[in-house]
Amino acid sequence: MDIPAIETERLLLHAVLPEEYEILAENRADPRLWINRGFANPFGHLVVDPGPLPYRIPRIRKNPEQAPYLLRLAVLKQTMSIIGSSGFHDVPDHHGMIEIGMGIEPAFRGRGFAQEMLQGMWKWVIDQPRVHTLRYTVTPDNAPSQAIIKKFGFHYAGQQMDDEDGPEDIYEMKVDEYRQRFLN
Numbered sequence: 001m002d003i004p005a006i007e008t009e010r011l012l013l014h015a016v017l018p019e020e021y022e023i024l025a026e027n028r029a030d031p032r033l034w035i036n037r038g039f040a041n042p043f044g045h046l047v048v049d050p051g052p053l054p055y056r057i058p059r060i061r062k063n064p065e066q067a068p069y070l071l072r073l074a075v076l077k078q079t080m081s082i083i084g085s086s087g088f089h090d091v092p093d094h095h096g097m098i099e100i101g102m103g104i105e106p107a108f109r110g111r112g113f114a115q116e117m118l119q120g121m122w123k124w125v126i127d128q129p130r131v132h133t134l135r136y137t138v139t140p141d142n143a144p145s146q147a148i149i150k151k152f153g154f155h156y157a158g159q160q161m162d163d164e165d166g167p168e169d170i171y172e173m174k175v176d177e178y179r180q181r182f183l184n
Contacts, residue, residue: 003068005075008120011113013072013086014039016056018064025057034073039080043105045073051103052087059090066091069125074104074117083108086117088125096132097172098125114148119182126175134178137168153181 006013014037016024023030028047034040046053056070071087086102100121104114118136125131136154138145146169154171162168 001064001067006072006120006124008116010077011083011116011120012039012075012077013117013120013124014075015068016071016073018060018067021053021057021060021067024053028053034082039073039075039082041082043081043083043107045082045085045103045105051085052089052101055089056087069098069128072121074113076108083113084117086121088121092128092130092132096130096175097135098131098133099135099137109144114145115151118148118152122178123183126178132175134173134175136171137162138171139165139168 001017003015003017005015020033023033024046028050029044041047052071059066059070069088069091071085073082074084074086075081076083082105084102084104086100089099089101092098100118102114102117102121104117122134125134134154135157136149137160138149140146140159149171152173154173157170157172160168160170
């Protein structure tokens with residue numbers, strides 16, 4: 001399966017391929033990972049903390065065609081090193097809503113990489129069929145993520161209870177509004 005990377009100014013967002021999910025399921029530190037992709041994982045992203053992998057692996061096993069949506073590795077062009085990841089929790093739902101999640105390695109936080117990654121992912125997904133609403137959820141006490149989403153101007157849409165994270169604020173923006181604000 002060939003899935004083109006999403007390119008931003010400083011990053012390449014490479015989809016994790018179905019066969020790589022199988023290796024990750026066995027050993028997240030397997031030296032075979034990424035060797036043929038031209039990048040490395042010197043910071044051990046997703047190795048100690050599996051992030052969304054426990055949720056993504058079963059979905060990919062069931063529907064490998066979802067790989068472009070579910071998890072992309074943020075590779076810093078300058079060093080070809082993985083510095084984070086981002087992905088949608090699922091494909092668009094029946095209302096056309098798609099929710100994003102992300103993580104940046106601590107050494108790279110506070111440098112605008114999260115914003116750049118989000119913008120790259122959203123710019124890609126708004127051209128996918130059935131996507132009408134972008135959603136971002138964040139715990140109320142996560143000040144850096146709260147600041148990022150407010151900078152984008154997403155609208156507060158309420159709160160939900162996450163089984164793992166507890167209460168989360170919901171922010172949304174319609175695709176047409178996103179295009180108008182960021183692509184014109």
